[in-house]
């Protein structure tokens with residue numbers, strides 16, 4: 001099949017766990033616009049939802065391997081070395097690899113799989129419900145057409161950003177890959193602060209959770225975060241009193257910079273060891 005052809009690809013997904021099955025379900029909502037003619041799912045312990053996907057026309061579960069146009073990798077990073085021999089029969093010289101394995105570099109994938117066209121993507125947890133953000137990098141052998149294919153295949157996880165220089169991927173991991181945990185911590189801390197001001201646990205948690213969800217929805221409608229913040233901050237008011245604490249010396253901006261720096265360094269160490 002010509003490399004630039006936008007439709008009719010033979011695609012295999014290796015690892016139909018949380019993220020893999022979210023991608024497959026997205027592709028199968030409209031296989032033609034995802035450019036899929038046939039989809040093979042390789043998964044040792046398929047969940048019921050995966051078995052249901054495999055009941056559809058042009059989808060097979062754990063079939064005999066044949067060379068694919070696109071191989072999407074969604075096993076755990078620590079499973080890739082052991083899985084590599086089983087991936088080899090799915091790949092030929094023209095095969096495009098799209099990997100969402102956190103911290104596994106393009107050169108490591110190339111070494112393990114013996115292929116040159118590789119997309120390294122970094123999604124995040126909300127991707128499992130289609131509300132994530134995924135950044136990606138390309139190996140030098142990839143064309144613009146392959147970049148477009150990567151976007152098409154990653155879109156079910158949410159917004160797609162790239163291609164980026166692979167050297168930025170540790171920072172991406174530190175901001176958006178680990179970022180949902182920072183938001184969850186912020187929610188926990190807000191609820192705990194509410195309890196310390198005399199609210200009961202249930203009320204404090206509901207107020208904190210709905211505030212973060214609602215704030216997220218306002219952000220999703222557009223507008224710069226700093227403009228939204230200023231819009232709810234009256235001079236001399238309650239929000240201003242809180243922000244004086246949060247934005248003072250050693251406050252949230254400084255803490256966040258240090259946290260993201262620590263995550264970026266750790267990402268680089270883990271990629272080196274993978």
Ligand SMILES: NC(=O)c1ccc[n+]([C@@H]2O[C@H](COP(=O)([O-])OP(=O)(O)OC[C@H]3O[C@@H](n4cnc5c(N)ncnc54)[C@H](OP(=O)(O)O)[C@@H]3O)[C@@H](O)[C@H]2O)c1
Pocket residue numbers: 014015016017018019020042043044045074075076077079082083086100101102103122123124125126177
């Ligand atoms: N979840 C996130 O928020 C997130 C965020 C960023 C990046 N990622 C990346 O996404 C990838 C998948 O994560 P996940 O959360 O979806 O993990 P997961 O739910 O554990 O999915 C991985 C799946 O691969 C299967 N598998 C194991 N060995 C296999 C083999 N040889 N052939 C085919 N399938 C095999 C696993 O089966 P068993 O369970 O039986 O081993 C499991 O169902 C990871 O590499 C991770 O780094 C995830």
